[in-house]
Amino acid sequence: MVKKVKLRILFLLAIILSAILSVFLILKSLEKDVVFFLSPTDVRDLKTIDTKKIRVGGMVKDKSISISSDKINFVITDFKNEISVSYSGSVPNLFAENKGVVAEGFLEDRNYFKAVKILAKHDENYMPPEVKEALGEK
Amino acid sequence: MGLISSILIFTISLKSYYLKAIDKRIFSLSFLQLFFVIISFTSLVICFVISDFSNETVFNNSHTNKPIFYKISGTWGNHEGSLLLWLLVLTLFLFLFLINSRDEPKQYRVLTLVFQQVIIIGFFSFVLFTSNPFNYLFPKPSEGLGLNPILQDPALAIHPPILYVGYVGTSLIFSATLAAVVENYISKDWAKNIKLWILISWVFLTIGIMLGSIWAYYELGWGGFWFWDPVENVSLMPWICLTALIHCILVFEKREILKSWTIILSIATFTLSMCGTFLVRSGILNSVHTFANDPARGIFILSFLFLLIFLSLIIFFFFNKEKQNDSRKVYFLSKEVSVLINNWFLMYFLSVILIGTVYPIFLEVLSDSKISVGPPFYNQLIIPLLIFFLVFMSIGPNFKWIRETNINNKFQLFTLFLFSLFLSYFLFYKFGQSSLTNILLLSASFYLFFVTVKDLFSKNLYNFSKKIAHFGFSLLILSIVLNAILSKEITVNLRVGDKINFENEKISFSSLKSIEKENYQSIVGSFKIENKKKTYEFNPELRIYDQPVIITSEADIKISLFEDKFLVMNTIKGEEYFNVRYQIKPFMIWIWISTLLLAVAGFLSLYNRFHEK
Numbered sequence: 141m142v143k144k145v146k147l148r149i150l151f152l153l154a155i156i157l158s159a160i161l162s163v164f165l166i167l168k169s170l171e172k173d174v175v176f177f178l179s180p181t182d183v184r185d186l187k188t189i190d191t192k193k194i195r196v197g198g199m200v201k202d203k204s205i206s207i208s209s210d211k212i213n214f215v216i217t218d219f220k221n222e223i224s225v226s227y228s229g230s231v232p233n234l235f236a237e238n239k240g241v242v243a244e245g246f247l248e249d250r251n252y253f254k255a256v257k258i259l260a261k262h263d264e265n266y267m268p269p270e271v272k273e274a275l276g277e278k
Numbered sequence: 279m280g281l282i283s284s285i286l287i288f289t290i291s292l293k294s295y296y297l298k299a300i301d302k303r304i305f306s307l308s309f310l311q312l313f314f315v316i317i318s319f320t321s322l323v324i325c326f327v328i329s330d331f332s333n334e335t336v337f338n339n340s341h342t343n344k345p346i347f348y349k350i351s352g353t354w355g356n357h358e359g360s361l362l363l364w365l366l367v368l369t370l371f372l373f374l375f376l377i378n379s380r381d382e383p384k385q386y387r388v389l390t391l392v393f394q395q396v397i398i399i400g401f402f403s404f405v406l407f408t409s410n411p412f413n414y415l416f417p418k419p420s421e422g423l424g425l426n427p428i429l430q431d432p433a434l435a436i437h438p439p440i441l442y443v444g445y446v447g448t449s450l451i452f453s454a455t456l457a458a459v460v461e462n463y464i465s466k467d468w469a470k471n472i473k474l475w476i477l478i479s480w481v482f483l484t485i486g487i488m489l490g491s492i493w494a495y496y497e498l499g500w501g502g503f504w505f506w507d508p509v510e511n512v513s514l515m516p517w518i519c520l521t522a523l524i525h526c527i528l529v530f531e532k533r534e535i536l537k538s539w540t541i542i543l544s545i546a547t548f549t550l551s552m553c554g555t556f557l558v559r560s561g562i563l564n565s566v567h568t569f570a571n572d573p574a575r576g577i578f579i580l581s582f583l584f585l586l587i588f589l590s591l592i593i594f595f596f597f598n599k600e601k602q603n604d605s606r607k608v609y610f611l612s613k614e615v616s617v618l619i620n621n622w623f624l625m626y627f628l629s630v631i632l633i634g635t636v637y638p639i640f641l642e643v644l645s646d647s648k649i650s651v652g653p654p655f656y657n658q659l660i661i662p663l664l665i666f667f668l669v670f671m672s673i674g675p676n677f678k679w680i681r682e683t684n685i686n687n688k689f690q691l692f693t694l695f696l697f698s699l700f701l702s703y704f705l706f707y708k709f710g711q712s713s714l715t716n717i718l719l720l721s722a723s724f725y726l727f728f729v730t731v732k733d734l735f736s737k738n739l740y741n742f743s744k745k746i747a748h749f750g751f752s753l754l755i756l757s758i759v760l761n762a763i764l765s766k767e768i769t770v771n772l773r774v775g776d777k778i779n780f781e782n783e784k785i786s787f788s789s790l791k792s793i794e795k796e797n798y799q800s801i802v803g804s805f806k807i808e809n810k811k812k813t814y815e816f817n818p819e820l821r822i823y824d825q826p827v828i829i830t831s832e833a834d835i836k837i838s839l840f841e842d843k844f845l846v847m848n849t850i851k852g853e854e855y856f857n858v859r860y861q862i863k864p865f866m867i868w869i870w871i872s873t874l875l876l877a878v879a880g881f882l883s884l885y886n887r888f889h890e891k
Contacts, residue, residue: 155622162626166633166659173655174638177648195650207855209771230769230859231848233829 175244180221189247196223196253197242205237216241216253227255308376308391311398312369319353319366322411326353331422334413335359340422343797344430351435358411360438364555365405367439367446368398375450375475382471386454386461393453396589400582408578427798427823427830433493441486441513445551447479448516451523452548455541456590459597464541469531472544474887476527480520481880487513488873495866496833503869506653511635512554515628519547522624525617532679533614538598539621545590552583557635616674623667630659661719668722668755669695672729675748691729698724709764716763723759726752743883750875757868767861773854783809785860798823803847803856805834816845842866 177195178186196216204215211228214237225243235241235258245255322335326349331337339356340349354363372394379387405411429435451472458468490513495503504510523543530540556579634651642648673691702720730749768780777786786806793800798821805816819832833846841864848857 158622158626162629166630169655169658170633170637170651173651173658174649175652177650207771209776209855212771212857228769230846231857233831233848235848 177242179218180216180223181218183223183247183253184221184250186247186250189249191246193244193246193256195242195244195259196225196255197240198222200235200237200239200241202237216243223251223253225253225255227258229255229257231258308369308372312373315362315366315369318412319362322359322362323350323353326350326359329422331420332415332418333411334415335411337415337419337422341797342421345796347432347435348430351429354438355429355435358405360442361401361405362411363439364442364446365398365401367442368394368401368449371443371446371450371475372398375454378474379471382467383461383463386457386463386468389457389460390450390454393456394450397449397453397586400586404578404582427821427828431493431497433489434497437486437489437493440482440489444479444481444483444486445516445554447475447482448520448548448551450475451479451544452590455544456593459541459593462597464537466531466534469527469540473524473527473531474884476520476524477880477884477887480517480524481877481884483513483517483520484873484877484880487517488870488877491873492870496835497830503866506634506651506656508557508635511631512550512557515631515635516547516550516554518624518628518631519543519550522621522628523547525620529614529617535614536618541594541598543621545587545594549583549587549590552579552586556580556583611677613674613677613679616670616677619670620667620674623663623670626663627660630656661715664755665715665718665722668719668726668752671748671751672726675744676733690732694728694732695721695725698722698728720759720763723752723756727756743879743886746882747876747879750872750879753868753872753875757865757872760865761863761869764864765861767859769857769859771855772858773856780860781862783807785858787856787858795821801849805845805858807843807845807860814843816843818845818847820847820849837867839867840864 175193175195177197180196180198183196198216198218201215201217201222204213206213211226212231213224213226215222215224217223225245227243227245242259243253243255244257244259245253248254322333324330325333325336326340327346329336329340329342329349331340335356335358339359340352344352353359372391375390375394376387379390454468454472454475458464458472487510490510491503494505523540526536526540526543529536634655638649638651699717699721701724702717705720706717730745730752733745734749766781768778768785770778772778772785772787774787774790777784779785784807786808787803788806789804791802791804793802801820801822802817803820805818807814807816814836816834816836818834821830821832822828823830829849831846831848833844835845836843841862844859844861844863846859848859
């Protein structure tokens with residue numbers, strides 16, 4: 141009987157400990173790996189530019205896309221501010237001027253963003269909620 | 279159409295009748311209910327087939343010049359239709375359950391029926407009040423808006439029904455568990471009965487996830503098969519939970535321990551599936567997979583979900599009685615404990631995914647900043663524990679019930695372990711990469727692989743389906759790991775006639791041609807990829823659909839046993855440059871094969887179950 145109780149307590153302890161440990165681990169890496177979403181205006185208002193990965197979303201400005209063999213340059217705008225983006229990699233099908241876009245990458249400075257990924261969308265009518273909000277009521 | 283809506287309402291009134299009357303008639307009534315749902319579902323399918331645009335759902339999601347196959351699959355390619363499908367599966371399962379459980383106590387069957395009806399009523403009112411598939415449009419439009427062409431694909435056409443069978447199967451587990459708790463019928467017989475349903479939903483969920491993943495691989499043009507996207511996570515969570523439940527119910531069937539845990543798992547599984555519906559349908563998640571959404575629907579599902587959770591918790595706390603004669607001894611080295619440890623690991627993975635999926639939502643509500651949680655988060659948290667999990671999985675399943683006294687093939691296990699360590703180190707050395715976690719992960723997966731292979735070929739045929747399932751899982755992990763480590767890719771912008779070198783292959787873009795198809799225009803590029811041994815011809819395609827106007831790219835994939843070569847092109851701004859992505863993905867085919875193996879193992883186990891009877 142005593143042995144059984146002991147085993148139970150041991151089990152319970154192990155469960156609690158592992159639960160605490162996992163929650164701690166999860167929260168810890170959440171802090172590190174989370175990617176924030178900003179609009180070009182948010183970028184302008186940033187106090188410091190750090191090296192963390194972020195997402196920038198808005199509209200691709202009219203006539204701003206230019207393509208060379210290894211790179212695509214374009215401008216993301218929220219109709220208040222804009223930011224130049226340079227990107228090498230694959231683009232989704234719905235990437236086009238005057239369409240919503242979300243780019244993930246690193247800020248070089250307040251006006252220049254180096255994207256490592258452009259996010260795809262499935263639906264031409266669909267706009268990421270973030271972009272919609274970043275654009276405001278246009 | 280109005281006729282059918284009234285039939286729906288009629289069925290609802292029947293429903294409330296069920297709840298009061300508990301007698302023999304309800305069984306035939308539930309057949310009637312199934313019959314009505316089938317009628318309304320078939321009529322929706324017919325509306326889609328004959329392109330009856332006076333129906334709003336058809337108008338929004340169909341078009342006359344769509345192939346007939348996609349007209350039918352368009353029925354569940356949208357919110358309203360898919361909910362009707364959900365209902366169909368719900369009622370169908372209930373019916374099958376009633377047929378299949380003749381030998382069970384009557385009270386238990388009736389109570390299961392009642393709980394299931396609560397869920398059915400919830401979904402019925404959901405369909406009727408927020409998303410009626412039979413809304414009437416006047417004047418009748420002459421042409422529909424069309425189905426998103428990206429959904430016009432064979433794998434995705436059958437993906438939702440199969441996934442739904444998996445999801446909805448969990449609802450039956452949920453109701454049956456609650457019924458058994460109330461009736462105090464949690465016993466070996468119950469475990470036997472419910473195991474059938476757990477296996478069915480697990481098999482279908484596995485296949486459903488695989489189909490979605492295959493679709494994402496060749497259709498979305500990213501060349502990956504899993505993106506840790508919220509919608510994918512939402513289907514993975516019930517799967518993990520179900521997997522834990524399968525193991526747990528086995529222990530319960532043999533030893534009648536872990537009772538409360540089994541109950542909690544059954545409830546959790548269903549709750550997670552419901553959460554999935556809520557998150558996907560409400561549009562709270564910002565996912566690339568989210569199509570149309572509507573907040574009213576979200577609120578409805580959310581309140582329904584809370585109601586169910588509340589209900590189940592009350593039942594659990596009030597009716598769950600621990601048996602007093604619970605004095606079985608539990609030894610550390612035993613199958614029970616190893617299953618329990620397996621469950622711990624699974625729960626850990628589950629909570630990582632859950633938090634990763636839900637945290638952004640909470641943060642947005644609380645602090646108004648928008649974040650997204652990507653693959654690095656999951657990789658970092660899951661991989662280290664996956665290593666232990668794999669090692670454990672190689673050893674644990676061979677323990678005996680109750681108490682393992684001597685681990686006989688200790689030596690063999692140890693040599694295998696050393697061998698896999700050595701093998702993965704050698705592989706890394708050869709490919710010139712090195713990272714401690716990768717080496718460990720690879721050797722752990724090799725280890726599991728060898729052990730399961732060894733088990734598979736051992737003379738003892740006992741529990742063959744388990745061995746196949748474990749082997750399938752080890753193969754899955756191994757191919758995913760190798761795939762992740764050894765994949766190579768390049769993305770460039772090319773014009774017709776351009777050439778480029780990649781690794782030791784030469785890629786050249788030779789020509790373009792345009793073809794008119796039934797409901798799209800197709801632009802086919804032709805690429806040549808040469809290496810020292812062989813020349814490959816790639817013909818990736820761009821499709822410009824007319825209704826709605828959408829461009830999709832169809833990748834060209836050369837599949838072989840050892841690697842897939844994947845080439846996809848994209849147009850940018852209609853200029854002469856095309857965005858071309860070329861990937862070499864080793865062992866891709868084995869990922870699908872091993873997932874199929876998992877499903878086959880499930881089927882085999884089901885077959886055994888029926889054979890025994």
